[in-house]
Amino acid sequence: MTATASTTAVIVGASSGLGRALATDLARRGHALLLVASDARDLQAIAADLELRFDTDVATLALDLAREPDPGARILASLVSMPPLSALLLAAGVSRDDDDFSLPAARIGELLSINLHAPHAIVHALLPTLRETRGTIVLFGSIAAIRGRGRNVVYASAKRALESLYESLRQAHAAGALHVQLYRLGFLATNLTYGMKLPMAASEPDAVARHIAARLGKGSFARYVPRRFALIAAIVRALPWFAFRRMRG
Ligand SMILES: NC(=O)c1ccc[n+]([C@@H]2O[C@H](COP(=O)([O-])OP(=O)(O)OC[C@H]3O[C@@H](n4cnc5c(N)ncnc54)[C@H](OP(=O)(O)O)[C@@H]3O)[C@@H](O)[C@H]2O)c1
Incomplete structure (x- = not known):
């Protein structure tokens, strides 16, 4: 029998990298969790480990976001018997070398x-609940997504579009009615960058997970993590086209 947590956090992309680190940090802070990724066995192993270490309820949902037409409805159905939803963290992501x-x-x-579709569909489905709880x-x-290049073409388009989703959510909600947080991430040591030669x-x-978990429920913002990427982004955006075109890597 696990302790009764007062709120639930949903982590999409919880089986590895940042999502898994978030699951550990939020379990340590006493949240009940719903972990979402594509592989049921991976998720069950992570859930069993977290329940044992942190004495909190951890539910799982295996979904292939590349093929699931309505991931939000599946997540909502899984939340029925859990404590109130306080946070939705959309950490799933995929990039490809041949993009x-x-x-x-x-x-x-x-x-x-x-x-892109999964974040939109899940936000749309969970928004009424998150409004009720003034969640994050x-x-x-x-x-x-700073500036379009000949690599990560589709991935960067999707990430740029998430900036628009962030703005829409902020524009549609009064401050305090909903917390909307966008992290523009630099390089993380995860599967996504495994084996890549990074600059x-x-x-x-x-x-990074500790930083994010500590700020849930603390307002709305968009920020680079690490912060130094804000300066790099400003420089890259300010480069004249002829100079930007020559950038490689
Ligand atoms: N790593 C970086 O340098 C970096 C930089 C900038 C932004 N980001 C962003 O940060 C977030 C976290 O990335 P990460 O580095 O932690 O990546 P990661 O270690 O590769 O983890 C990605 C997560 O997404 C899930 N996922 C991928 N395809 C899925 C599918 N079809 N259905 C369901 N779940 C799926 C994976 O689970 P399964 O494969 O088990 O399904 C995994 O849990 C992503 O949004 C990423 O775009 C990362």
């Missing part, structure tokens, strides 16, 4: 489903 105008249409659709929606953007050291997901 350089070489992708066939089906792969383009998958990338858009996971990186956490979106994860990327430095890949700088990647951040540890545990440290």
